[in-house]
Amino acid sequence: MKSNNAPLQIGITGGIGSGKSLASKIFYALGVPVYDADTRARWVMQYNPVLIQDIITAFGTSAYNADTQQLNRSYLAAQVFNNAEKVALLNSIVHPRVAEDYADWVQAHSKYPYLLKEAALLYEAGSYQFLDKIITVSAPITVRIERIRNRDPHRTLTDIQAIMDKQLSEEEKLQRADFILYNDESRLLIPQILALHEQFLAMAGKTY
Template identity: 50%
Template sequence: MKNKPLEIGVTGGIGSGKSLVCKIFSLLGVPVYNSDNRAKWITNNSKKVRRKITNRFGTEAYTAEGLNRDYMAGKVFNDPAQLKILNAIVHPAVGQDYDLWVTSNCQQPYLIKEAALIFEAGSYKRLYKVINVSAPEDLRIRRVLRRDPFRNEKEIKSIIEKQMAEVDRQQRSDYNVFNDEKKMLIPQILDLHEEILSLI
């Protein structure tokens, strides 16, 4: 009898369709931890995190609605040193939150952790397997433009350039799901679900 669920990562570049893939897993009854959503929640709701960010980046870092995303993007987007400082505040808090979530779902066969930066942040080291969601770059850009009307193509390309190259993500992952609107997505997820259950 195993003591804890298998932890499976789902990653992929911006616009690849990670969230759609994770939604299908959740419909199969698999709990999904969305790292980006939880990071946003923690950044806005953890008094400790808010205090550290304000101390480091100034009172303009927050508005009455929460994190001042435009202000913070201006501070860290093109400044790796500042981004490293921000990540050093947020990532440990998200890690603790994830640990609590895993413990609260300990009776499940396996769990999904959705995160864009599984390899870059080193979180792949604790995961049993990693699934990469793949799509052609031009399709990803079109999806993000539809989803985020506040972004432009130049900005999206800049984000893609800062993320791990698609070929590297594919090679480092245990499984690759192709969300290219040519290969059917749901059968790929169903096959993976059965494959992961067979590992338990």
């Protein structure tokens, strides 16, 4: 949360195919630092020595390839597939380390008026509680599915539905959001983002 001269911390989330990454790129083009939680989580799992040891302890030495020392994602995915207890275990190990990484990143970018944290599972992981405001990027499911199939032709409808089932419903995300960006192809996204950008700068009481 914002304190003293700390930057505002704004979360941005949305269901798969909503366009949250596109929105984040536009904010970044405006000079706003963006923390991509999903990408950073993968980095932390690969390079944080404490987390690596915790994962090996919980899931065995096969969690990392012996030759390359790279995270064995296929093995780990198979371990947690359709196993709620193992998913919870993995999350309990990974999330605290990602939270530490995020805190360090915020400190390193403390001179900015506001920061953006992009995460697909912002609500599900509970990290929304430590942010000042939340943006939800919204699009109809039919539009999202079409985007995903164009972007990831290897995904089947069953694959897409399985991912959606693991995410909070669109209705719940919208209800919890402080701000909504409509990326439904009937409204321009950039003017909405520009308006939010000015609003966040005003809230922070600063300018770039």
